[in-house]
Amino acid sequence: MGCMLILGATSDIARAVARRFAGEGWRLILAARSTASLLRLSTDIQVRTGREVVSVSFDVLDINSHKDFWGNLPECPDAVFCAVGYLGDQKLAESDFSEVQRIVLINYLGILSILNLAAMAFEKNRKGLIIGVSSVAGERGRQSNYFYGSAKAGFTAYLSGLRNRLSPASVQVLTVQPGFVMTAMTQNMKLPPLLTAQPDEVAEDILRATQKGKDVIYTKWFWRYIICLVRLIPEKLFKRLKL
Amino acid sequence: MQLSNWGQYPKVNTTLHHIRTDEHACHLLSLNASLIARGLGRCYGDSALNDQAVLSSIYCDHLIDFNPATGVLVCEAGISLAMLLRIFVPRGWFLPVTPGTKLVTVGGAVASDVHGKNHHVAGTFCRHVLWLELLSSEENILRCSTTENPDLFQSTCGGQGLTGIILRVAFRLVPISTVYIRQETIKTRNLEEIMDCFEHSANWHYSVAWIDCLQTGTGLGRSIMIRGEHANIEDIDTIKACVPLIAPEKFSLAVPINLPRFTLNIWSAKAFNAIYYGHHAEGTTNQIVDLDSFFYPLDAIQEWNRIYGKRGFLQYQCVIPRAAAQEGLTHILNRIARSGMGSFLAVLKLFGLQEENGGILSFPMEGYTLALDFPVTPQAFSLLNELDAMVLDYGGRLYLAKDARMSCATFERGYATAIDRFRKIKTTCDPNHRFISLQSKRLGIGG
Numbered sequence: 001m002g003c004m005l006i007l008g009a010t011s012d013i014a015r016a017v018a019r020r021f022a023g024e025g026w027r028l029i030l031a032a033r034s035t036a037s038l039l040r041l042s043t044d045i046q047v048r049t050g051r052e053v054v055s056v057s058f059d060v061l062d063i064n065s066h067k068d069f070w071g072n073l074p075e076c077p078d079a080v081f082c083a084v085g086y087l088g089d090q091k092l093a094e095s096d097f098s099e100v101q102r103i104v105l106i107n108y109l110g111i112l113s114i115l116n117l118a119a120m121a122f123e124k125n126r127k128g129l130i131i132g133v134s135s136v137a138g139e140r141g142r143q144s145n146y147f148y149g150s151a152k153a154g155f156t157a158y159l160s161g162l163r164n165r166l167s168p169a170s171v172q173v174l175t176v177q178p179g180f181v182m183t184a185m186t187q188n189m190k191l192p193p194l195l196t197a198q199p200d201e202v203a204e205d206i207l208r209a210t211q212k213g214k215d216v217i218y219t220k221w222f223w224r225y226i227i228c229l230v231r232l233i234p235e236k237l238f239k240r241l242k243l
Numbered sequence: 244m245q246l247s248n249w250g251q252y253p254k255v256n257t258t259l260h261h262i263r264t265d266e267h268a269c270h271l272l273s274l275n276a277s278l279i280a281r282g283l284g285r286c287y288g289d290s291a292l293n294d295q296a297v298l299s300s301i302y303c304d305h306l307i308d309f310n311p312a313t314g315v316l317v318c319e320a321g322i323s324l325a326m327l328l329r330i331f332v333p334r335g336w337f338l339p340v341t342p343g344t345k346l347v348t349v350g351g352a353v354a355s356d357v358h359g360k361n362h363h364v365a366g367t368f369c370r371h372v373l374w375l376e377l378l379s380s381e382e383n384i385l386r387c388s389t390t391e392n393p394d395l396f397q398s399t400c401g402g403q404g405l406t407g408i409i410l411r412v413a414f415r416l417v418p419i420s421t422v423y424i425r426q427e428t429i430k431t432r433n434l435e436e437i438m439d440c441f442e443h444s445a446n447w448h449y450s451v452a453w454i455d456c457l458q459t460g461t462g463l464g465r466s467i468m469i470r471g472e473h474a475n476i477e478d479i480d481t482i483k484a485c486v487p488l489i490a491p492e493k494f495s496l497a498v499p500i501n502l503p504r505f506t507l508n509i510w511s512a513k514a515f516n517a518i519y520y521g522h523h524a525e526g527t528t529n530q531i532v533d534l535d536s537f538f539y540p541l542d543a544i545q546e547w548n549r550i551y552g553k554r555g556f557l558q559y560q561c562v563i564p565r566a567a568a569q570e571g572l573t574h575i576l577n578r579i580a581r582s583g584m585g586s587f588l589a590v591l592k593l594f595g596l597q598e599e600n601g602g603i604l605s606f607p608m609e610g611y612t613l614a615l616d617f618p619v620t621p622q623a624f625s626l627l628n629e630l631d632a633m634v635l636d637y638g639g640r641l642y643l644a645k646d647a648r649m650s651c652a653t654f655e656r657g658y659a660t661a662i663d664r665f666r667k668i669k670t671t672c673d674p675n676h677r678f679i680s681l682q683s684k685r686l687g688i689g690g
Binding site (some may be wrong): 040 | 251261263264302306307308309330334
């Protein structure tokens with residue numbers, strides 16, 4: 001197994017993915033802003049696997065630092081998993097543009113900046129794996145979260161284009177479209193239990209998808225069909241729904 | 244949200260918060276005047292319920308340190324025993340004590356001071372705990388052990404979360420050389436035989452019996468004794484010996500919905516018991532089984548609590564001192580058989596001596612423990628009240644982790660020697676009674 005860089009490593013999905021992939025024998029480089037939580041997670045995985053885990057500080061907002069960040073990694077990773085995400089405050093964003101900037105910077109621009117560096121390296125090596133966690137919120141804009149949703153829509157399109165570009169270089173690009181997941185991000189929402197995945201389930205789905213060489217996965221799987229139905233609602237009707 | 248524990252009774256409307264970090268736990272503590280910590284909610288009754296705030300530890304599931312030279316593991320309280328087994332069994336380590344389900348957290352195992360099939364040799368879970376860290380009502384993190392804050396340690400072990408929030412635990416794992424158990428089952432015809440069998444099983448590491456609680460007369464207490472030892476490499480066949488620490492994959496089933504109440508009745512229970520008893524060969528049978536089949540047969544059926552329907556069930560676990568056990572169990576089993584409410588799964592086990600300086604409210608005492616399930620019905624409540632009186636008359640008591648209904652008087656008589664000391668410590672460490680459960684209110688354990 002190779003080496004995987006995990007961006008946004010302290011998110012719940014990333015934590016589950018880190019543990020799952022470490023269990024499969026991957027070497028990990030954990031990257032996130034909060035060093036205290038990083039240390040807690042890297043210690044956890046070291047004790048779990050008995051292997052060393054590297055952790056590095058990474059700030060997605062500090063775009064100018066990304067080149068150095070990538071250049072200073074202890075080794076060139078074979079895979080990048082990006083779980084960076086920020087739901088933001090929709091209401092605030094409607095009146096305060098700085099919140100919009102923050103949402104777009106974290107969920108879109110910042111991620112593109114670092115993934116571009118990975119893409120270049122992987123294209124040159126003619127191998128690699130890029131996994132991006134997008135969101136079903138990006139599949140159709142809704143009044144409750146369209147700033148976040150539109151940034152994720154952009155990210156989904158980016159991953160699709162990247163996949164198209166890197167396919168000849170045999171680099172796998174996997175788009176992960178989670179529906180509801182029980183995480184810190186959603187802890188104040190009332191989620192329907194049957195539609196909601198645990199981070200561990202998402203991690204398991206991602207592991208399987210990488211093994212099978214998939215391009216896009218929905219997790220839980222039935223979200224593919226839910227989204228299909230949501231897309232089918234005519235705009236005339238959709239615009240009147242309270243979603 | 245509506246919350247209940249494994250027995251699905253009682254249900255309570257409350258707010259569930261997930262603790263993320265120590266600071267977050269302090270923050271949640273400062274926001275709520277009355278609360279209780281909770282792990283995976285596998286206690287059966289109302290010990291992990293509070294109608295104002297419940298603080299879940301399941302995201303505090305990080306490992307902190309493991310020393311392969313000593314087997315000492317330091318971990319956060321929210322990690323499940325299942326996860327620990329997944330990590331450590333392949334490396335040749337097992338839990339020092341395990342309850343009949345692995346779907347409990349380490350914090351829960353400490354708070355209930357759980358016991359297992361090896362109680363007669365290994366005692367309860369907390370005997371293997373070196374220290375723990377507790378978030379107290381004053382928002383301090385206190386390290387507790389037999390030497391540091393010993394009163395708090397003894398009241399936290401088995402204290403049902405009433406002393407604070409357990410954040411971290413250090414305890415000792417035990418080495419194993421295979422993932423298999425050398426199991427021996429013995430079919431016994433009545434209570435006398437099974438008790439005799441227990442008395443002669445003292446040198447087996449694990450022992451437990453399934454008991455048919457619907458039999459009367461000469462068959463009263465007929466049982467299947469199941470005892471085991473960790474298998475060595477020489478005990479298992481050559482195919483298994485190639486990967487001695489990895490068990491073959493198994494199917495797991497799930498009960499998808501709460502079953503309608505009529506599924507469970509005296510006839511289906513009788514049929515189940517007859518088939519279970521009948522399918523075991525006469526005399527003694529030897530087998531090699533894996534850890535999961537030996538320790539956690541019910542975990543193979545996810546959400547098995549749903550077979551009792553949405554009204555839920557009551558689990559009843561009592562212990563009767565050794566000297567009074569023969570008479571007491573005869574009396575109790577007769578009463579249960581007569582009620583026609585015998586449960587599918589009844590379990591009998593002989594506890595060993597409980598150590599002096601163990602958990603103050605820990606359940607075990609030297610004697611026989613009997614565990615049964617009853618669907619929630621008015622008749623079940625009155626039957627259990629009758630059983631309470633019998634248990635107390637024989638000097639026994641009930642397990643707090645399984646209880647949802649005993650009276651304050653029953654509790655006080657059963658835990659007579661311990662309760663004053665516990666209340667005193669609780670008043671000192673939690674003067675404003677912030678750590679409260681529905682159970683602690685019902686039983687008047689501080690607050």
